[in-house]
Amino acid sequence: MTVILDRPYEFVPPYHGNLWPTMIQKLRLIDWHLARREHVVDYEIRHLERFHESIAAGHGILLTPNHCRYADPIVLGWLSRQTTTHLFAMASWHLFNTTAFESFALRRMGAFSIFREGNDRQAIETAIDILVSGERPLILFPEGTTNRTNDLLKPLLDGVTFIARTAAKKREKLGSGRVVIHPIGLKYLCLGDVSRWADEQLRxxxxVLSWQPCDSSADPEILLRRLLRVSEAYLALKEIEHAGKASSGDLRPRRDALIESLLSKCESNRGLVANPGDGVRDRVRRIRTAVSSQFFALPETERDPQPYHRDAEAADLAQFLLSFPDEYLLPGQITDTRIVETIQRIQEAIYGKVRETMPMKVVIEVDEAIEVPAERGPRGQTDPLLCQIDARLRTMLERLSKEARSFGSPSVAIDVPPSRPLKIS
Structure with missing residues (x-):
């Protein structure tokens, strides 16, 4: 659940010291965490010299990666290691409310909080100050959230370019140089036998669905039918839970109808009215904002978190359902990574967490620097700078997506250098 009702929001500032991030790198804790928790066991960095050039020039550096897996912020620690520079990163407030250890580790690795349910001026000003000072490069994920679709890019948030332009203007006034943006393409590639893995996970x-498991089969067509069948079962369960009965027909209109039903009910409960042309993400954000603000506006003695939790969870479900893109499993476009991502989304929905058991390699590609203009972006239209970031990321992802194996192609042996972890206990 991404809306925290246990306590009001309190800004978590970044840790500016070098001791902890240096120790984390020297002890290879990033490698250990990624191998054990995320099964990311290898990496490849491309065009690192572009990042080196911006560091050497003394620019304020903003990194804008695509965001497809929870591992993304951590894998950028490998980029940090190769350039011997630490990084700052903006992270959602709810990530600091999991465990005391994770909150401690996040901050020591350079993360600071952002309150997605409101206007967090402190977080924005902190991000601007980091770029103005040039103390360290800053990571901002312009998609905002992750949904395990490595080959597709969600619409980007305009706050990224607002921060960059404001910092560029301040740097210009101070005469301290430029602010540049490096779009970063992250692509995860499967290293194991996806057919066997998919068969076991689907079984x-x-x-769990109380079905008789299908006979073990590595036939791609059979596995795909089983995957679509499980996907439909999950959708039917949610239709029964929230609409009283399962509907029939194609999955897309059924999914869209359930999303609309979830959002409309939440908006009614919170006294909201959807604006014409609003997307699902805009409506979800307003619901989350209303849940948090209305709950904490009540006297403590009158706060019943249950109805607020229900609306927040329903909004999260609507956004989650949208993360099953129709074009991901079209004939002729199915790759092993798309199969893994789709199964893991279903696992997250049913188990509450993903079973990270497929060894992965991540490609980290650094794009050319984009110089940020100091002028304010045009009003009433999409910022051209945001369009440029979007185009760069889409170009990289389209090219990188072709490196995944077509589903059903022979698997390749895992070849990981001895210095990197492979065995997972």
Whole structure:
């Protein structure tokens, strides 16, 4: 659940010291965490010299990666290691409210909080100050959230370019140089036998659904039919839970109808009215904002978190359902990574967490620097700077997506240098 109702928002500032991030790198804790928790066991960095040039020039540096997996902020630690520079990163407030250890580790690695349910001026000013000072490069994920679709890019948030332009203007006044943006393409590639992995994961899901598991088969067509069948079962369960019965027909209109039903009910509960042309993400954000603000506006003795939790969870579900893109499993476009991502989304929905058991390699590609103009972006239209970031990321992802194996192609052996972790206990 991404809306925290246990306590009001309190800004978590970044840790500016070098001791902790240096120790984390020297002890290879990033490698250990990624291998054990995320099964990301190898990496490749491309065009690192572009990043080196911006560091050597003394620019204020903003990194804008695509955001497809929870591992993304951590894998950028490998980029940090190769350039011997630490990084700052903006992270959602709810990530600092999991465990005391994770909150401690996040901050020591350079993360600071952003309150997605409101206007967090302190977080924005902190991000601007980091770029103005040039103390360290700053990571901002312009998509805002992750949804396990490595080959597709969600619409970008305009706050990224507001921060960059404001910092560029301040740097210009101070005469301290430029602010540049490096779009970063992250692409995860499967290193194991996806057919066997998919068969085993689908068998477990079929058992959870009280079905007789299908005979073990590595036939791609059979596995794909099983995956679509499990996907439909999950959708039907949510239709029964929230609409009283399962509907029939194609999955897309059924999914869209359920999303609309979830959002409309939440908006009614919170006294909101959807604006014409609003997307799902805009409506979800307003619902989350209303849930948080209305709850904490009540006297403590009158706060019943249950109805607020229900609306927040329903909004999260609507956004989650949208993360099952129709074009991801079209004939002729199915890759092993798309199969893995789709199964893991279903696992997250049913188990509450993903079973990270497929060894992955991540490609980290650094794009050319984009110089940020100091002028304010045009009003009433999409910022051209944001369009440029979007185009660069889409170009990289389209090219990188072709490196994944077509589903059903022979698997390749895992070849990981001895210095990087492979065995997972």
């Amino acid at each position: 477990q899901l079929e058992i």
